Amino acid sequence: MDIRSQVAMVFHLDKCIGCHTCSIACKNVWTDRKGADYMWWNNVETKPGTGYPTQWENQEEYKGGWVVKDGKLQLRLTSKGKFLQKIFHQPSLPTMDEYYEPWTYRYEDLFNGPERDDQPTAIPVSKVTGQYIDIEAGPNWDDDLGGSPLYARNDVNLAAMSEEQRLQLLSIETLVMFYLPRICNHCANPACVAACPSGAIYKRGEDGIVLINQNVCRGWRYCVSACPYKKVFYNWSTGKSEKCLLCYPRVETGQAPACFHSCVGRIRYMGVLLYDADKIEAAGLKPDAELVTAHRDLLADPNDPAVIESARKNGVSEQVLKAARNSPVYRFVKDWGLALAPHPEYRTFPSLFYVPALGPVTYAMENGVALNPTSTEEIFAPLEQARLPMSYLASLFGAGQEAPVRYAMKKMLAIRTWKRATEVGDVDLKVALAGLREADCDPEQAEAIYRLTSLCSFEDRFVIPASHREQAVEVLTNPLERKGAAGFGFREAPQRGF
Amino acid sequence: MLTNFLFVGFPYVALVLAIVVSILRFTWRPFSYSSLSSQFLETESLFWGSSLWHWGILWVLSGHLFAFFLPEAILAWNARPLRLYLLEITGLSMALLALVGVVALIVRRFTDRRVKVVTSPLDVVLLAVLLYQVASGIDVAIRYRWGSAWFSTNAAPYLWSLIKLAPRPELIAPLPWMVKLHFLSGFLVILLLPFTRLVHFLVVPIFYYWRRPQVVIWNRKGLR
Numbered sequence: 001m002d003i004r005s006q007v008a009m010v011f012h013l014d015k016c017i018g019c020h021t022c023s024i025a026c027k028n029v030w031t032d033r034k035g036a037d038y039m040w041w042n043n044v045e046t047k048p049g050t051g052y053p054t055q056w057e058n059q060e061e062y063k064g065g066w067v068v069k070d071g072k073l074q075l076r077l078t079s080k081g082k083f084l085q086k087i088f089h090q091p092s093l094p095t096m097d098e099y100y101e102p103w104t105y106r107y108e109d110l111f112n113g114p115e116r117d118d119q120p121t122a123i124p125v126s127k128v129t130g131q132y133i134d135i136e137a138g139p140n141w142d143d144d145l146g147g148s149p150l151y152a153r154n155d156v157n158l159a160a161m162s163e164e165q166r167l168q169l170l171s172i173e174t175l176v177m178f179y180l181p182r183i184c185n186h187c188a189n190p191a192c193v194a195a196c197p198s199g200a201i202y203k204r205g206e207d208g209i210v211l212i213n214q215n216v217c218r219g220w221r222y223c224v225s226a227c228p229y230k231k232v233f234y235n236w237s238t239g240k241s242e243k244c245l246l247c248y249p250r251v252e253t254g255q256a257p258a259c260f261h262s263c264v265g266r267i268r269y270m271g272v273l274l275y276d277a278d279k280i281e282a283a284g285l286k287p288d289a290e291l292v293t294a295h296r297d298l299l300a301d302p303n304d305p306a307v308i309e310s311a312r313k314n315g316v317s318e319q320v321l322k323a324a325r326n327s328p329v330y331r332f333v334k335d336w337g338l339a340l341a342p343h344p345e346y347r348t349f350p351s352l353f354y355v356p357a358l359g360p361v362t363y364a365m366e367n368g369v370a371l372n373p374t375s376t377e378e379i380f381a382p383l384e385q386a387r388l389p390m391s392y393l394a395s396l397f398g399a400g401q402e403a404p405v406r407y408a409m410k411k412m413l414a415i416r417t418w419k420r421a422t423e424v425g426d427v428d429l430k431v432a433l434a435g436l437r438e439a440d441c442d443p444e445q446a447e448a449i450y451r452l453t454s455l456c457s458f459e460d461r462f463v464i465p466a467s468h469r470e471q472a473v474e475v476l477t478n479p480l481e482r483k484g485a486a487g488f489g490f491r492e493a494p495q496r497g498f
Numbered sequence: 499m500l501t502n503f504l505f506v507g508f509p510y511v512a513l514v515l516a517i518v519v520s521i522l523r524f525t526w527r528p529f530s531y532s533s534l535s536s537q538f539l540e541t542e543s544l545f546w547g548s549s550l551w552h553w554g555i556l557w558v559l560s561g562h563l564f565a566f567f568l569p570e571a572i573l574a575w576n577a578r579p580l581r582l583y584l585l586e587i588t589g590l591s592m593a594l595l596a597l598v599g600v601v602a603l604i605v606r607r608f609t610d611r612r613v614k615v616v617t618s619p620l621d622v623v624l625l626a627v628l629l630y631q632v633a634s635g636i637d638v639a640i641r642y643r644w645g646s647a648w649f650s651t652n653a654a655p656y657l658w659s660l661i662k663l664a665p666r667p668e669l670i671a672p673l674p675w676m677v678k679l680h681f682l683s684g685f686l687v688i689l690l691l692p693f694t695r696l697v698h699f700l701v702v703p704i705f706y707y708w709r710r711p712q713v714v715i716w717n718r719k720g721l722r
Contacts, residue, residue, distance in 0.1 A: 080707065083706060083707075084702075084703075084704075084706075087702075087703075088548045088549050088551075088552040088553070089541075089544060089545045089548050089549050090537060091545075093537055093538065095537070095538055095539065095540070095541045096539055096612070128539070128615055129611050129612060129614075129615050130615075131611065189712070190712070193711075193712055193713055194711040194712060196713075197703030197706045198701070198703050199703075199705065199706070199709055199713055201713065202713040202714065202715045203712065203713065203714045203715070204714075204715060204716075204717070205714050205715060205716030205718075206716065206717055214529055215528040215529050217532070218531060218532050218698060218701050218703070219532040219533045219534060219535045219698075220533060220535075220703065221535055221538070224538075234538045236536070236538050236539055236612075236616065238532070239532035239533065239534035239535060240532060315716065467717075469717070494529065495530070496534065496616065496618070497532070497534055497694075498523060498527065498530045498620075498693055498694070498697075
């Protein structure tokens, strides 16, 4: 047993309103720079849709994540033996066209333009070349199914559905969508770390945040291809890769990252998870059908004395252990089984979990035509009549397995019915209670889930222990060495080349 | 006098600067060590340019290094004409690959609107020198046969004399100017090495083969 602590996350998709406030908060803090201008460390996608970069889930093309080959876990990108062959040209690297070419507008023309009969306009110019650009795509141009069926139809997850279901999903009367905010998953078995030729990417032992050492990165670009979630980005100006750093300067002082803090829908939860690093490899070798369970088995019970002892041996502080016992993430993932990791079949074991969206209350009828519900019974129709096919969610969150998604959805629906019964009273309490029991839940748990979902305070959502930087290795070195530095390492301007 | 300056002074300046500046740059400006790949901006023509260039030049360079370290082996190999032709033809075709590659890279650099943005003046100088180096090498290989033979008898001893700090420029003094210019631009490449993106050649990630797949760094314990 090798227990480590991990700052982990839950995004409650039922609460996401798709406002992109998280994306803007992140952009303003971290990526508003030359070379990083196209990066969205945090982005919000509409599902079904192709996402950013386009079709990032298509691993046949991008070769992200891990595969089991000859009984061993291996990067899908390349075997170790053939590794260096791809260094001159990375065949599966997405280019700027797969993201979008960043642009701005020539606003000064509005003031400096010559006097004419018509109003001056601010033409769009590329942020790369500075030249006029005919804008063809943006980072969220599939927003709210805009551009459908172009974007929605090309969603990789639709492959898991029947032709009939696909037609229903894309026809205007039965359209359905939900939002998927995405950041770096700070995986337990990160493919980007394993793929980095220079060993520049590392996972911090104390909190599991995955970072890139900018002084060691040589721009070989393997990480960009290897990350199945496409959350490592190549800075085209500095020639270095960059990624979400989970606002570690904030997390270290017990504050929530910028995207978490600014979340309008309060969908984001952050807490500590303890996991057994010794079990990772065996879990990664499990077949697709067992991956969700294997991932949950990795996560260790913070109340188990053996776990606590092993964690202490690894230097996990008492404060972190206490936070692990109060972790909202642990409750959503392990206690309640509501939160699921995205695409577990990539075998990176993300530390970010999603509570799937129950979707619209309107449901699909037998013939595929949706009607407006006329009664409470219709509003709380059984899951089988949900408009979003379970196979779609299973492809996104269950490695193709419907059971774990169905479990979570059923429980949420049962709690919704239960609360309707207790608060409004137009559903029979006995029926609601029977529904709870059937969904492996009881009134006590239902109440706890309800409170953490709907009435959660800032402190309930973010249980972040301060990390003991005063005990870090820096204090053992010459303290004057860093005097005057900003605390983020080197202070050199990030210029291209020498 | 000129011979001494060009084939004793200049090589030493180039070599010393290459070693000293590379080390200084690695210690003081580690951030600047990068391949500065532009594949993200343009990938299709890079495939042909970069692949042909790198594979071609790697074989040619290994050939030069082999003849430098084991000149006798080359001479022994060349004892049979058939084997000599085989060696020369292989070297020449690899050099042609590199030539096609570097020309493709140059065209790409000056025609792609995005790649133009990330092109520095030193990139242009480097590409020009590399183009000359490969082109002159092919010219020498065709006109002054057989390169693998006289490299082993003249060039290798001359280069070794530089290493041993007992320079013998007279070994290459009688060679044609085209050959001498190939030497000079070779030293120019060495001189340019620490100042350009060519430093990526010094940090080829061979250590990847030995490292564990996951890297975990503990603040309190240092690397683990």
